[in-house]
Amino acid sequence: MRSIAIVGAGQSGLLAALGLQQAGYDVTVVSDRSAEAIRTGRVMSGQCLFETALSHERKLGLHFWDDEVTPISNLCFSIGDDDFRGRSVTWVSQFEDPPSSVDQRLKMSRWLDEFVSRGGELHIRRADTDDLEKYAAEYDLVLVAAGRGDQFSTLFKRDAENSPYEEPQRALALIYVSTAGDSELPPQVTFNIRHGVGEFYWMPTLSVHGPVYGLCLSGIPGGPLDIWQGITGIDEQWATFESLVRKYFAWDAEPFAGARPAGPMDSLIGRVTPVVRNAVGTLPSGRHVLAMGDTAITNDPIGGQGANNAIHCAVSYLDSIVDHGNGKFDAEFMARCYARYWDHARHATRLCNDLLLPPKDHVLETLTAAQFHPQVANRFAAMFDNPSDYGEWLVEPDTARRYLQTL
Ligand SMILES: Cc1cc2nc3c(=O)[nH]c(=O)nc-3n(C[C@H](O)[C@H](O)[C@H](O)COP(=O)(O)OP(=O)(O)OC[C@H]3O[C@@H](n4cnc5c(N)ncnc54)[C@H](O)[C@@H]3O)c2cc1C
Structure with a gap:
């Protein structure tokens, strides 16, 4: 053998x-x-x-784990506006086949x-x-x-x-939390962008403690989300995490009001x-x-x-x-x-x-169009299962814009 x-x-x-x-x-x-x-x-x-x-x-x-894990039916995508009042882009797409965590x-x-x-x-x-x-x-x-x-x-x-x-492009903070009273949030992966600051994303996750939500803040190095050094205790990390979400991703802070870290080992801070x-x-x-x-x-x-x-x-x-x-x-x-x-x-x-780069104009045009054309939103969501579509669709401005003209 x-x-x-x-x-x-x-x-x-x-x-x-x-x-x-x-x-x-x-x-x-x-x-x-x-x-x-x-x-x-x-x-x-x-x-x-x-x-x-x-x-x-x-x-x-x-x-x-198919019987226990929450199937994630939607991708909820948003970009914060420049004056920090709300969102300049927001849409929800449906996954044909739900991912899970x-x-x-x-x-x-x-x-x-x-x-x-x-x-x-x-x-x-x-x-x-x-x-x-x-x-x-x-x-x-x-x-x-x-x-x-x-x-x-x-x-x-x-x-x-x-x-x-040659260097990490984001400062990462991942925390698994239980929501207040274990309230259930929509079964979606939510991905938020704040230009020049970073990203906040979360999804339902089946953890060693049962169902929780996995939340990740991903900050541009040297920016306001890159502040984890010296913040070591999980309660302090969560307090900082929550306040950053309230400040930079205010539209998505409410679901996690009163949430708590799911366990003492449920945070990860680092760079990749x-x-x-x-x-x-x-x-x-x-x-x-x-x-x-x-x-x-x-x-x-x-x-x-x-x-x-x-x-x-x-x-x-x-x-x-x-x-x-x-x-x-x-x-x-x-x-x-x-x-x-x-x-x-x-x-x-x-x-x-x-x-990891600021989105190019044709990508922003596509993400904006996704608000009005579900097929664009659904294609964007499907790209994460089939990343070869990224090359075929969004790398070249001409290809991306030709597709938008067919809508
Ligand atoms: C914050 C965060 C969020 C992420 N989210 C996602 C996501 O949503 N979707 C996604 O697809 N990916 C995600 N990833 C990436 C994903 O976790 C990794 O790419 C994946 O786990 C890599 O698997 P691996 O088997 O290569 O390595 P690992 O999962 O790192 O496993 C390596 C194993 O080897 C062991 N090991 C290390 N060195 C030695 C040694 N010398 N001898 C013996 N054992 C050793 C380690 O203990 C570990 O058990 C995320 C990563 C991070 C940090």
Whole structure:
């Protein structure tokens, strides 16, 4: 039986592990945390997953939460006006297939237990390059799914051509809250923009505590939402978060009056540097390992693509591995495997990178037209499941304006 070691028990690593296990491979997962530590640990993501990604989990029989999670039926989109009185653009679109959000702590702890109960081998350790050497010597293939950050940045070098940013483009604050009296809000993902300041978005989420709302403030560095340094306690973070929402996104503050953090570990403050890496890493011994998920491509959360991409990556690698039969998992195979995934991921990467810039005139014209033409709003919402439509529709001003003329 062919053996595969996967470093990292997150969205990409565990989905690949469970999929490869089902396909008959001998899989070892290396995780720096046990299932219990993941479940009781800090919140990790907003993880809005769209239909195509969800369908991959369902096909593998691994989406266990369909009966409990709130299907998100609408995208509610707004842009604040320049005099801070209200909104210059606002519309609601319908998702044809509802996305949803399951707390990664809930999902990954369950999946890790599932992997072990199905006979998978689990090593609890924080793997370093020496460990990768050992796994590469012992296993037919090593996948590195250790998430974002710099820990393997020397191994997987930055692909400068596809990485326009060298610094984080947003200061992020994510908090899961329970509303006052657990009142239910519309089942929508709400995305608000305040030009020159940043974004505020929220959605219903099934968390380790049950149903909550996941709220994210995403601030332009140096701006008024970039104030988290030194604010460490979750109550203080929430008080600051709430006052920023009231000041910059006043139209969307009311639903969260009286809300409370859902749990003591339910806030995450940080910054993400968007980066595309060369996914084939060469170890000091000359052996090769292959990066996946955020370790290969990290996008800012603004476009809600990272966890979706992690799933596409896992499924694409799974297909490539199975298609490869008994072939050698050498550097050439790894490069082909990654290229197949990049063909999908490049669209999401472009979308997320562009969303970090002030919207161009033709994009603003499109977002304004969406107020009067539901088909524009619905197409915009569908783009997050099918980011290749962004390139076909909104990158070139002429194409975007030609479409508007057909309305
Ligand atoms: C605030 C915020 C909101 C987001 N919202 C969305 C969204 O709405 N939609 C969306 O699609 N994406 C979203 N994302 C992005 C998404 O969470 C990530 O892209 C996705 O989780 C990446 O999955 P992964 O498996 O690559 O890495 P991770 O989920 O980071 O998993 C990596 C795992 O590896 C483990 N690990 C790390 N180093 C080692 C090591 N050396 N040895 C062993 N184990 C190790 C970690 O503990 C972790 O369990 C958001 C991210 C943030 C920060």
